[in-house]
Amino acid sequence: MSIVETRVLLRHATDPKLATIDGYRSYGGYSTLEKAYGEMEPDTIVNELEESGLRGRGGAGFSMGKKVSFLPHGNQTKYLCCNADESEPGAFKDRELMQRNPHQLIEGIVIASYAAGISHAFIFIRGEYDVQADILDRAVAEAYEAGYLGRNILGSGHNLELVVHRGAGAYICGEETALLDALEGKRGNPRLKPPFPAVQGLYGGPTLINNVETLSNVSHIVANGADWFKSFGTEQSPGTKVVSISGGVRRPGNYEVELGVSLRDLIYGLAGGPLEGREVKAFYPGGSSSPVLTPAEMDLPYSFEAMAEAGSMLGSGSIIVADDSVSIPHMALRTARFYHHESCGKCTPCREGTNWTVKMLERVVRGEATPMDLDIITSVQGNIIGHCLCVLGDSMAMPVSAMVNKFRDEFEEVIARAAINGLPTTEGLESNGDGFEPGPDGVGLEVLQRERLMGRPVPESAQAAEELPRG
Amino acid sequence: MDDFTPIEDFVSPGLPVDPANTTGREALGDPQGVPELSDVDCPDALRETIEASMARYPDHKSASIPALWAVQRTYGWCTPEGIRQAAAVMQVTPAYLESVASFYDLFRLQPSGESQVLVCTNISCWMRGGDELLDAFCAATGADRGEAGHGGALSADGSVMVSGFECLGACDLAPMASVNERYFGPLEPADAKTAIEQLRGGEEVLPDKALTARRLPGGDEESSDERVTSTKGPNR
Numbered sequence: 042m043s044i045v046e047t048r049v050l051l052r053h054a055t056d057p058k059l060a061t062i063d064g065y066r067s068y069g070g071y072s073t074l075e076k077a078y079g080e081m082e083p084d085t086i087v088n089e090l091e092e093s094g095l096r097g098r099g100g101a102g103f104s105m106g107k108k109v110s111f112l113p114h115g116n117q118t119k120y121l122c123c124n125a126d127e128s129e130p131g132a133f134k135d136r137e138l139m140q141r142n143p144h145q146l147i148e149g150i151v152i153a154s155y156a157a158g159i160s161h162a163f164i165f166i167r168g169e170y171d172v173q174a175d176i177l178d179r180a181v182a183e184a185y186e187a188g189y190l191g192r193n194i195l196g197s198g199h200n201l202e203l204v205v206h207r208g209a210g211a212y213i214c215g216e217e218t219a220l221l222d223a224l225e226g227k228r229g230n231p232r233l234k235p236p237f238p239a240v241q242g243l244y245g246g247p248t249l250i251n252n253v254e255t256l257s258n259v260s261h262i263v264a265n266g267a268d269w270f271k272s273f274g275t276e277q278s279p280g281t282k283v284v285s286i287s288g289g290v291r292r293p294g295n296y297e298v299e300l301g302v303s304l305r306d307l308i309y310g311l312a313g314g315p316l317e318g319r320e321v322k323a324f325y326p327g328g329s330s331s332p333v334l335t336p337a338e339m340d341l342p343y344s345f346e347a348m349a350e351a352g353s354m355l356g357s358g359s360i361i362v363a364d365d366s367v368s369i370p371h372m373a374l375r376t377a378r379f380y381h382h383e384s385c386g387k388c389t390p391c392r393e394g395t396n397w398t399v400k401m402l403e404r405v406v407r408g409e410a411t412p413m414d415l416d417i418i419t420s421v422q423g424n425i426i427g428h429c430l431c432v433l434g435d436s437m438a439m440p441v442s443a444m445v446n447k448f449r450d451e452f453e454e455v456i457a458r459a460a461i462n463g464l465p466t467t468e469g470l471e472s473n474g475d476g477f478e479p480g481p482d483g484v485g486l487e488v489l490q491r492e493r494l495m496g497r498p499v500p501e502s503a504q505a506a507e508e509l510p511r512g
Numbered sequence: 513m514d515d516f517t518p519i520e521d522f523v524s525p526g527l528p529v530d531p532a533n534t535t536g537r538e539a540l541g542d543p544q545g546v547p548e549l550s551d552v553d554c555p556d557a558l559r560e561t562i563e564a565s566m567a568r569y570p571d572h573k574s575a576s577i578p579a580l581w582a583v584q585r586t587y588g589w590c591t592p593e594g595i596r597q598a599a600a601v602m603q604v605t606p607a608y609l610e611s612v613a614s615f616y617d618l619f620r621l622q623p624s625g626e627s628q629v630l631v632c633t634n635i636s637c638w639m640r641g642g643d644e645l646l647d648a649f650c651a652a653t654g655a656d657r658g659e660a661g662h663g664g665a666l667s668a669d670g671s672v673m674v675s676g677f678e679c680l681g682a683c684d685l686a687p688m689a690s691v692n693e694r695y696f697g698p699l700e701p702a703d704a705k706t707a708i709e710q711l712r713g714g715e716e717v718l719p720d721k722a723l724t725a726r727r728l729p730g731g732d733e734e735s736s737d738e739r740v741t742s743t744k745g746p747n748r
Contacts, residue, residue: 045735046730047735052747069746069748070747072744130679137728169618202568207578211616229615261747265744361683364639
């Protein structure tokens, strides 16, 4: 095993003292903030961030420096929201970063706010992360006491208020405009874009929204320069990335690596590969909303560009490994159910599309579908992608259509097997929305016809059934 | 129209229906009017917590989620009385706060016991046995498994709520559960019984399986990469 982690953000993270301001400062913490206020112009910092090529770590991978530069200059009140509503299935890196090193995030927020002339900042943390929110609350109080937050920070004339805002359990609030609505005290529904938050965001003011990991990188870039940052990773994906690996692997968890290491190194080298006696069957490379990849793509480098080229995405950097014990149609159903549950219902393609996709996939696993239904599932996904207010609908449509396309044989087999067995399965019935009852046990004519439709061998007992008098 | 069917009968058999979605909760007083603080019996501690939250935001309406958290922490769930009290403090309508409360999964609109167990059944936990873990928690508490998978069910004695839940952001602990807002995992089905007994006995729950006791999976060794060791700034 040659692969090692490259811990920058997670450096010293095994030391529990790092979560306190004294511990953080003993490792050089807040020296960059002091340097920034003491000797750097805001524009220099923005340039450095833009130059570094740091791409957003929350999913979209947009240049962080560009985002900052989109904010208008001038004296209006500007806001910063740190997106800590990490709710994508498979993602748990922000939890680790906030729990082990909260001041690294706060230092990044203060420096970014200074650079962009922001006076109000918020950390929107998901309500389930109670422990981490408590840690942030303590860290913010320490930073206020040390004069790194509040009025006239280090005598610079810059004021910054930082509030830790706990959400209350809604995946959609990770979407930046839904997050803004939630922060304004409303139901977390996404807004129509444009206007983009950089122009009109929180309370109608220009707003910078960045992920925890993105902001945690800021102080390192400002301290060591863009060239240092670019020495890690690939040309289009510079830097290190905390990768969450879970599912059917021996050592699930967060690993920080340079972008561009191979997926094999991540899944087999660091996470230990599949469990005893199992093989990798498929994996989501970037959280549950990324189209699944297969072992054939295991040697690709883990970077934004390589994942995009493979028809998937790096997203938030969360790998979920499905081994050969996992039924892909059932995994597709789990995925679709999640998005159905979390759809806010504001726009039709997502509200209806997720609902019908779940119903159709339930029919597949119950054996009530035909291969034609798989085509309908695919076409429904095509009608969701790009047609919603936000990307939640796409987030279901992309992985589901990838699963149907790449594992169509398995979907057909599940349909066939369930049909041969006379619809014995009650699986999927728990949220059966159409009131359909499973058929009686045994093999009927209808089953036989379905089998013929699929061109699969008909079991002997079913052939006997064919000879029954009709009508 | 003799054969008129009341609307409830159109609800499909077997489809779990949250009555709050179809009929709403019974309103206490006028849901559309802003209640006066003098008309509600708001405990001082609750009022002060909500007022402190309101002061932290440029717009006091931003405090609606913190206010509902305060109501839930005071009464154990978002009671209609509690929501009315919060509405009076914030000077918004109870209907507004109800609409916010019903949007978010962590706000409980029904009595939900003294303890809450949320069991993740999303992809990674499902692969590692999340459904079986939910079964085990239901068996250990006597909570209804069908209900538990659809918004939560109370234990036989009403003291513990067990609920299947979407991804809690701890796939590395899969299968995992959140017991009173603390994460535990990876759990065996047998751990459910132990956890419930410890919870009922007032003991610390599964100390070895707590997230906070977990180390980084890659070990404690720091990077020897010169680009890392020669850095300035934080984590130097």
